[in-house]
Amino acid sequence: MTHVEPLLSVRDLKAYFHLDEGVVKAVDGVTFEVRPGEVLGIVGESGCGKSVTMKAILRIIDPPGRIEGGEIRWRHEVQSGNGSIVSENIELTQLAPNSKEMRAIRGGEIALIPQEPMSAFSPVHTVGNQIIEAIMLHRKVDKREARRMAIDLFRDVGMPMPERRLDAYSWQLSGGLRQRAIIAMALSCNPRLLIADEPTTAVDVTTQAQVLRLLRELQAQRNAAIIFITHDLGVIAQVARYVVVMYLGLVMEQGPVDDIFHAPKHPYTQALLRSIPSMASTPREALPTISGSIPHPFNKPRGCPFHPRCPQAIPGKCDQHQPALQPVGERQLTSCFLYHDREVAA
Ligand code: SF4
Secondary structure, three states: OOOOOOOEEEEEEEEEEEEOOEEEEEEEEEEEEEOOOOEEEEEOOOOOOHHHHHHHHHOOOOOOEEEEEEEEEEEEEEEOOOOOEEEEEEEHHHOOOOOHHHHHHEOOOEEEEOOOHHHHOOOOOEHHHHHHHHHHHHOOOOHHHHHHHHHHHHHHOOOOOHHHHHOOEHHHOOHHHHHHHHHHHHHOOOOOEEEEEOOOOOOOHHHHHHHHHHHHHHHHHHOOEEEEEEOOHHHHHHHOOEEEEEEOOEEEEEEEHHHHHHOOOOHHHHHHHHOOOOOOOOOOOOOOOOOOOOOOHHHOOOOOOOHHHOOOOOOOOOOOOOEOOEEEOOOEEEOOOOOOOOEOOO
16 A cells, blocks of 8 residues: 555644633644545544644634644645645644744645634625635736636535625625535635534534535545544544544544444444434434533543543543553554553653
8 A cells, every 4th residue: 555645744732721710721632644635524522622623733723822732744835946846844833823834824725614604704895805815815816817716616616606696795695605605715725625614513404415515526526635623423424534533632532434433442432423313213212422521621630531421431540540542453543541551651
């Protein structure tokens, strides 16, 4: 099997928020890779650190949050003197968030599809003007050419009457059309990585199915990599090939979607999977829930972060030591003492 170099490599990433009340370790040592054309799902309950991870990659964490440690390595492509494309690795944590290089990567090479498209567009400019402006910012084209490209993008995302919709304001579009417009905006600079942050949370189930289908088609046509962030493992099953399961700022398990769905190793992943509705469920049958609640971020438990809710916790071990993320089997990694004894160095 040929080795494909990762497009994005995140190693032991830590992002903390320093508040008067204490330090919130929103991301506390997260590691994963994304290869060209791959769809990676990051899943977890709210507060697990998945959105802060995405913001760290884009270098848009709001103060008092900041990257505290780790690496975010991006494979940047540049045109050499003879016109050929050469790639070089750039350490994004070393770039200032508003530096020219970081702004060129954010929006140009890595684009975001935000959770709430209403707030992504300015209400006082037409969606077309905002997309045309984004195209002209990252590409050397005049306004007429940028408008033609914007119409093509609207066609690509299945926008009905693209010329007319380009001159609409975001508040004149339905939720589904707004979501298509924001996907067109994200694609406007032909990014090599799209980060989709819960893109189907604010839309109904029919629109959700359409948006997921559209993202799958666009990914296949353009061979762009996608990081898909969601709380819903059911959505991951429809779009992703590889999944990272997060809990309280840490990776509990990661591996190919097929392996994780058919043989989940970590008790948290097992509990998440049991709580997905199944076609075999009988009407009014209560879905299993995960016992207990997510601890307050200031009160992270010592040891394995899942131990207060874990039915298989080993007393004296899981409540004292934090398991490291280790390979289990051929393709999965898990941080659980049921499979190995390796712990995170203090
Ligand atoms: Fe449960 Fe212990 Fe595994 Fe944590 S390390 S998931 S508490 S068995």
